[in-house]
Amino acid sequence: EVQLVQSGAELKKPGESLRISCKGSGYNFANTWIGWVRQMPGKGLEWMGIIFPSDSDTKYSPSFQGQVTISADKSISTAYLQWTSLRASDTAIYYCAISLEMATIVLDNWGQGTLVTVSS
Amino acid sequence: SSELTQDPAVSVALGQTVRITCQGDSLRTYYASWYQQKPGQAPVLVIYGKNSRPSGIPDRFSGSSSGNTASLILTGAQAEDEADYYCNCRDNNSGDHWVFGGGTKLTVL
Numbered sequence: 073e074v075q076l077v078q079s080g081a082e083l084k085k086p087g088e089s090l091r092i093s094c095k096g097s098g099y100n101f102a103n104t105w106i107g108w109v110r111q112m113p114g115k116g117l118e119w120m121g122i123i124f125p126s127d128s129d130t131k132y133s134p135s136f137q138g139q140v141t142i143s144a145d146k147s148i149s150t151a152y153l154q155w156t157s158l159r160a161s162d163t164a165i166y167y168c169a170i171s172l173e174m175a176t177i178v179l180d181n182w183g184q185g186t187l188v189t190v191s192s
Numbered sequence: 193s194s195e196l197t198q199d200p201a202v203s204v205a206l207g208q209t210v211r212i213t214c215q216g217d218s219l220r221t222y223y224a225s226w227y228q229q230k231p232g233q234a235p236v237l238v239i240y241g242k243n244s245r246p247s248g249i250p251d252r253f254s255g256s257s258s259g260n261t262a263s264l265i266l267t268g269a270q271a272e273d274e275a276d277y278y279c280n281c282r283d284n285n286s287g288d289h290w291v292f293g294g295g296t297k298l299t300v301l
Contacts, residue, residue: 109235109292116295117227117235117278133289167234177282177290178225180246182234 074098076168076183083189084158091154092186094168099181101149102126105171107179108142108153112164120166122177123151158190196224196279196293203299204269212264212296214279221284224262226255229295230275238277239264266298274300 079093096106107122121132125144132142144151151168166186169179196216204210214224225240237246239255252273254265262279279293 107290116276117229117280117292119280119290119292121289131288133291169235173240176223176241178237178240178280179227179235180237180240182236185234 074170074172074181076170076181078166078168078183078186081187081189083191085192086157086159086190088158088190089154089156090158090188091152092166092188094151094153094183096149096151096170099170099172102146105177106144106151107169107171107177108140108151109167109169109179110136110164111167111185112161120153122171125151158188160190160192162188163190164188196281196291198277198279198293198296200294201297201299203301204266205301206271207268209265209267210269210298212266212277212298214262214264214281214293215260216281216291216293217260218281218284218291219257219260219262222282223257224255224279224281226253226262226264227278227280227292228273228275229278235278269298269300271300274298 075097077095102125108120110118120136121142123130123142125146141154169182171177227235228238229235243255252267256263276295278295
């Protein structure tokens with residue numbers, strides 16, 4: 073069974089750093105694209121970026137380039153989303169999702185989401 | 193342009209057919225994928241490619257595309273189909289990222 077298990081909710085202060093995780097199981101982690109999606113409170117989905125763990129090929133949305141870092145450790149089947157200096161506007165639910173479909177990149181399996189709250 | 197435009201809200205009577213549309217220049221080059229999201233839940237892929245459904249998605253969901261418009265068609269809407277629906281497509285400028293539409297809130301009356 074394919075599973076994506078994300079790390080727990082976080083409460084952070086503005087300016088703090090943070091790394092959240094997404095552990096995959098039940099599929100070939102290294103050779104499957106894994107992406108991150110943001111959903112701000114009461115708002116829609118925003119595509120942040122995607123990584124291919126085997127070679128760490130990473131593609132970012134222009135809106136998130138330079139704002140976050142996406143990485144993956146294939147030895148432990150875990151992907152990460154990282155901030156160096158959080159802002160209140162980073163408050164959101166962050167989903168990881170994978171593309172098992174081979175012909176095209178679509179997000180066909182999703183994690184449960186990680187709520188990040190940034191507040192002073 | 194990498195923008196995808198959706199109607200904010202659409203309603204359908206129980207058992208009737210509804211079309212949810214998504215417009216954008218990228219749709220002239222790439223197929224859209226469609227995601228269903230119910231309150232408090234993670235999104236679920238319902239349609240991708242020309243008109244493919246992941247396993248477990250009812251066949252009342254289908255997709256079509258023409259020009260700069262992609263459509264999610266729900267034939268025989270059920271109460272459990274009430275949800276937010278998002279289209280998603282690869283950006284045709286760079287091809288290196290994807291973008292979501294703003295989402296459509298579907299109400300089943």
